[in-house]
Amino acid sequence: MTLLSIRDLQVHYATSGGIVRAVDGVDLDVPAGSIVGLVGESGCGKSTLGRALMGVLPGSGRIAGGSIMFEGQNLATLSERELRTLRWRRLSFVPQTAMNALDPVQRIGAQMREVLCERGKLSRTQARSKAEALMRLVGLEPKRLMDYPHQFSGGMRQRASIALALALDPALVIADEPVTALDVIVQRQVLDVLRDLQQRLNLAMILVTHDMAVVAYACDRAAVMYAGQIVESGPVQAVLEAPYHPYTMGLTHAFPDLRAKEVALVPIEGAPPSLLHPPQGCRFAERCPFVQKRCRDESPPLVQVADDHLTACWRSDIAATLREQAVRPETWAA
Amino acid sequence: MNRSVPVIEGEALGKTFRSHGRTVHAVQGVSLAVRAGEALGIVGESGCGKTTTARLLLRLEEPSGGAVRFLGDDITARHGHALLHFRARAQLVFQNPFDALNPRFSIRRALSEPLRNFNIPRVEHAERIAAVMRRVRLLPAEAWLERRPHELSGGQLQRVVLARALLPQPKLIVADEPVSMLDVSVRAGILNVLRAARDELGLAAIYISHDLALIRYVCERTLVMYLGRVVEEGPTAEMIAAPLHPYTRALVAAVPVPRVEQDRDALPIRGSLSETPDGAAGCPFRLRCPQAFERCAADAPALREVASGRRVACHLH
Numbered sequence: 109m110t111l112l113s114i115r116d117l118q119v120h121y122a123t124s125g126g127i128v129r130a131v132d133g134v135d136l137d138v139p140a141g142s143i144v145g146l147v148g149e150s151g152c153g154k155s156t157l158g159r160a161l162m163g164v165l166p167g168s169g170r171i172a173g174g175s176i177m178f179e180g181q182n183l184a185t186l187s188e189r190e191l192r193t194l195r196w197r198r199l200s201f202v203p204q205t206a207m208n209a210l211d212p213v214q215r216i217g218a219q220m221r222e223v224l225c226e227r228g229k230l231s232r233t234q235a236r237s238k239a240e241a242l243m244r245l246v247g248l249e250p251k252r253l254m255d256y257p258h259q260f261s262g263g264m265r266q267r268a269s270i271a272l273a274l275a276l277d278p279a280l281v282i283a284d285e286p287v288t289a290l291d292v293i294v295q296r297q298v299l300d301v302l303r304d305l306q307q308r309l310n311l312a313m314i315l316v317t318h319d320m321a322v323v324a325y326a327c328d329r330a331a332v333m334y335a336g337q338i339v340e341s342g343p344v345q346a347v348l349e350a351p352y353h354p355y356t357m358g359l360t361h362a363f364p365d366l367r368a369k370e371v372a373l374v375p376i377e378g379a380p381p382s383l384l385h386p387p388q389g390c391r392f393a394e395r396c397p398f399v400q401k402r403c404r405d406e407s408p409p410l411v412q413v414a415d416d417h418l419t420a421c422w423r424s425d426i427a428a429t430l431r432e433q434a435v436r437p438e439t440w441a442a
Numbered sequence: 443m444n445r446s447v448p449v450i451e452g453e454a455l456g457k458t459f460r461s462h463g464r465t466v467h468a469v470q471g472v473s474l475a476v477r478a479g480e481a482l483g484i485v486g487e488s489g490c491g492k493t494t495t496a497r498l499l500l501r502l503e504e505p506s507g508g509a510v511r512f513l514g515d516d517i518t519a520r521h522g523h524a525l526l527h528f529r530a531r532a533q534l535v536f537q538n539p540f541d542a543l544n545p546r547f548s549i550r551r552a553l554s555e556p557l558r559n560f561n562i563p564r565v566e567h568a569e570r571i572a573a574v575m576r577r578v579r580l581l582p583a584e585a586w587l588e589r590r591p592h593e594l595s596g597g598q599l600q601r602v603v604l605a606r607a608l609l610p611q612p613k614l615i616v617a618d619e620p621v622s623m624l625d626v627s628v629r630a631g632i633l634n635v636l637r638a639a640r641d642e643l644g645l646a647a648i649y650i651s652h653d654l655a656l657i658r659y660v661c662e663r664t665l666v667m668y669l670g671r672v673v674e675e676g677p678t679a680e681m682i683a684a685p686l687h688p689y690t691r692a693l694v695a696a697v698p699v700p701r702v703e704q705d706r707d708a709l710p711i712r713g714s715l716s717e718t719p720d721g722a723a724g725c726p727f728r729l730r731c732p733q734a735f736e737r738c739a740a741d742a743p744a745l746r747e748v749a750s751g752r753r754v755a756c757h758l759h
Contacts, residue, residue, distance in 0.1 A: 149625035150596070262488075291487040291652055296696040296709060303706075318626055325698035325706070345702040362630045364655035366682060366697045367704070373659060375631030379595035 111312045112138040112161070112280060117174035117184070119153070119160045121167075128383045130156040130169070132336035135410055135418075138280065138329075141310040143302070145323030145344065147359070148333035151380060154316045157333070158282045160184075161314070162201050163191040179279065196227050200273040202283040206265035209272060210257040216268050217253030223275045242271040245308075246301050263294035267301060274305065284316045299326045320363050324348055332356050335380045335391035338410060342417030352419035352427040354396045357434035374437045390422070397439045398423055398430055447514045448475035449613050449646035450532070455498050456507035457491075468494045470670045471508075478613070481640055481647040483661030483678060485654055485693065491670040492650045496616050499648070500532055501525055513613065530560040533607035535617040535636075539599035539624070543591045549602055550587040553609060560610045574605040578635050597628030604635060608643075615640070618650045633660055654697050658682055663751075666690050669726040672745055676752035686754040688731045725757070733758060 119131035130153045138144050148154045159165050161176060161183065176183040179198060183191065195201075203209050211219055217239055224235035240250035246267040257265055266286060273281050283302070287295040303326055305311050315327055323330050323344060330348065331341040332355065340353040351357045358376040378395040381387055387394070389404040396403065402422050410420040413427070423430060433439045457469040469491040476482045484492040497503040499510055501517060509518045512528050520528070536542040543552050553571050562570070575583035578601040591599060600620065607615060617636065621629040637660055640647045651657050657664055658678050666674040666687065674687040685691040692711035698704065713730045725731070728738040737757050745755040 149627055292654075293487065293692060293696045293709060293711060296698070299698070300706075300708075319698075320626065320700040321698035324700045324702055325704060348700060348702060359627060360700060362627050363700050364659050365699045365701065366655040366658065366694070367699050368701075370658065370679070373630035373633060375597075375629070375634070376627040377631065379597070379628075 109140045110137050111140040111178065112136075112314075113175075113177040114157075114161075115175050115177075117157070117160065117176060118172040119156050119165065119169060120172040121169045123168065123384070126384050129336055129386060130383055131160060132383070132386065134174070134333075134336075134338050136331055136338055136341065138312050138314060140279070140312055141306065142328040143306055143313045143315055143326060144329045144331055145327035146314055146316045146331050146333060147318060147320060147323055149318060149380065151383075152333045153336040153383070154333050155284055158201075158284050158314060158316050161282055162195065162199065163188065164201070196223060196273075196278065197276045198278055199280040199282065200276070200278045202266075202270055202273045202281060202286050204285040204288055206262070206269040207257065209269035210265060212257050214256070215253065216255055216257065216260075220253065220272060220275060223272060228276045238275070242274060243268075245274065245305065246271045247297075261294075262290055263298060266290060266294075266298050270298075270301060270305070274309070274311075277309075278311075280312045280314070282314045282316070285318070286315065287322060288317065288319070295322075296325075302326060320348065320359055321365075332359070335386060336383050337391065337420065338418075339392065339421070340417075340419045341410075342414070346414065346417045350414075350427075351431065352413045352417070352424045353392075353421045354398050354423075354430060354434065355392045357431060358395075358440065361434065361440075372437050374440045376440060390420075397433070448477050448511070449513060450499055450648070451475045451511040451514075452495070452499050452508065453511070454508040455495065455505050455510070457494050457498055457503060458506045467670045469498060472665075472667070472670075472672055473508075474665060474672075474675075476614070476646040476648060478644045478646055479640065480663070481637075481649060481661040483657035483664035484648065484650045484667060485652060485657055485664060486667035487652060489669075490667040492667050493618055494670075495667070496534075496618060496648060496650055500534055500616055501528065502534075526560075530610040531612050532614040532616070533610065533612040535600075535603055535607050535615060535620050537619040537623060539596055539603050540591075542603045543599060545591050548588050548590055549594075552591075552602060553587075553606055556606055556609050562610070570609060571605075574608050577608060577639060578602070578605045579631075580605070595628070596624045597631060600624060600632050601635065604632070604639070608639060611643075612645065614646045614648070616648045616650070619652075620649070621656065622651070622653070629656075636660060654682060654694060666693065671726060671755065672753075673727065673756070674752075674754045675745070680752065686748065686752065686759055687727075687756050688733055688758070689727050725755075 114134055114136040117131055117134040121128040146154050171184045220239040221235045224230045224238055243250045248267050287298050327344050330344045331338050334355050340356045361374045376395055381391055389406055390408050393399045393403040408420045408422045410418050413419045413424045452474050455472045459466045459468055472495050486492050498505050517528055557567050572583050580586045580601050621632050649661055661678050664678040665672050668689050674690045682694055685694050692709050695709055710732050711730050725738040725743055728734040743755045743757045745753050747753045748759045
């Protein structure tokens with residue numbers, strides 16, 4: 109069952125230089141109870157997409173078109189008041205730095221109580237037992253509710269901010285780089301908390317990250333974003349191991365694999381295009397080793413290339429051949 | 443150059459800070475040596491002392507104990523002008539390329555500055571800059587030199603930072619998390635430039651990172667630090683294939699890989715870094731160690747060689 113269905117979503121930022129199309133025609137489905145990894149490099153629009161879903165776009169950002177269907181409602185057209193009734197209760201947010209979610213001058217317990225009582229309309233007694241249960245759920249001792257955020261380590265703060273996001277039993281959590289700032293051992297422990305919650309609570313999640321290994325470790329599905337668009341999406345195994353888009357192929361070779369034989373890492377030379385004046389054809393054309401004339405002229409649509417697997421590439425019919433060539437470093441030499 | 447003389451050597455380095463009336467041993471008894479053409483990795487969690495160790499070696503921090511030698515020369519007691527020669531030959535690559543360059547300076551000016559600072563004759567500047575731009579593969583150089591930092595991507599900026607570090611023709615490069623701020627797609631490019639520079643120029647290199655996969659890609663030898671001490675040292679590939687210290691084992695197990703089939707067992711570690719044993723006695727890792735026994739609380743294990751080239755500080759070995 110699809111919990112969230114995004115179609116042709118457009119998010120624009122008005123700047124002095126013109127309109128930046130940060131999200132430009134995104135299609136994405138999130139099935140109930142599954143973790144979708146949204147990967148891409150900085151500036152590709154992945155955080156903007158996450159914020160658009162929450163209705164918390166910064167400053168000049170606004171949804172300029174498309175739909176976000178979530179539990180029968182179109183989030184793209186709801187008023188701020190209507191959105192406020194859904195936030196925390198039906199969908200919630202875990203930011204990259206837990207300090208952004210936690211108030212430094214309030215005890216963790218007081219912050220939980222505020223959400224549980226004000227927003228969730230629980231009594232103080234109910235709120236206390238719920239807060240304790242939430243702490244246990246994320247692997248923290250309930251007595252630490254009396255602590256201030258600064259008394260927590262980075263990993264504990266991230267656990268507390270996850271507990272806070274789960275306070276009112278949302279169906280969907282959007283986590284923006286939740287483990288990026290953490291050390292590798294703590295990162296693993298937080299990812300394990302997320303996976304455990306998904307299984308126990310049948311929670312759906314969008315995990316925004318730049319790290320393919322985090323997606324491989326924790327996600328059921330992967331969606332690869334490039335220059336404001338989804339270029340590939342599908343079950344995580346299919347996307348990582350039999351990619352159809354050259355950008356995904358490039359990403360998998362740019363990343364070191366600690367438990368495999370050591371191979372040369374191959375960078376994808378160049379940088380993504382400006383979203384102020386995006387090129388008319390495929391946005392990856394400038395960096396793609398397999399580019400053809402058509403790629404520069406026409407933008408490829410996101411189409412089904414295998415069971416439950418979508419790609420936006422004119423050359424996806426010969427993806428198997430491209431995959432073989434993509435393994436070779438000289439293919440990517442600038 | 444005599445291969446037996448290390449470019450940089452730290453001997454029993456120590457650094458203590460005073461914090462809230464307590465003494466914190468940020469670095470304790472760390473010894474290391476890196477020769478020309480070698481790359482040494484230092485890994486560990488934030489707060490383990492890896493950056494402080496590098497700052498001690500670069501004489502950016504005053505050691506509380508121990509000695510720093512550069513090409514066999516003891517520089518521990520030198521200060522200010524007496525270190526100028528060393529400063530040119532020991533260069534640091536910063537983690538964040540976005541604030542390592544002055545936003546008002548063109549790339550040309552950013553690169554000319556160190557040449558002036560180290561009194562390189564003006565006539566040599568253009569040629570040196572052109573050569574270093576080739577090395578970091580920002581070509582054609584003229585297309586980049588008049589730009590300002592905001593016109594460059596993170597990967598391009600880090601190439602400029604590398605170029606600037608290579609300009610004074612250093613013998614030692616210390617890179618502190620050189621790619622952690624960069625996009626995955628361009629990281630490999632920076633690492634490949636660093637590797638080539640080390641091989642072709644015979645540099646000694648020290649990489650500091652929490653990322654073992656990165657360390658394995660660029661370093662033959664690695665030190666693992668925990669709470670200011672070296673707990674394991676050895677050839678990187680061997681250490682990752684068969685870690686000896688229980689902490690190294692947890693560190694290796696925690697690294698996710700970009701494949702769906704992978705180990706998702708619980709990590710062989712307990713608690714968190716905040717669980718630091720009080721006092722100096724005993725092993726610093728014992729409260730988190732799944733294999734700790736009585737002796738671990740009683741005395742601290744010394745770093746000992748247990749196999750060829752492999753050293754570990756653990757009573758299990």
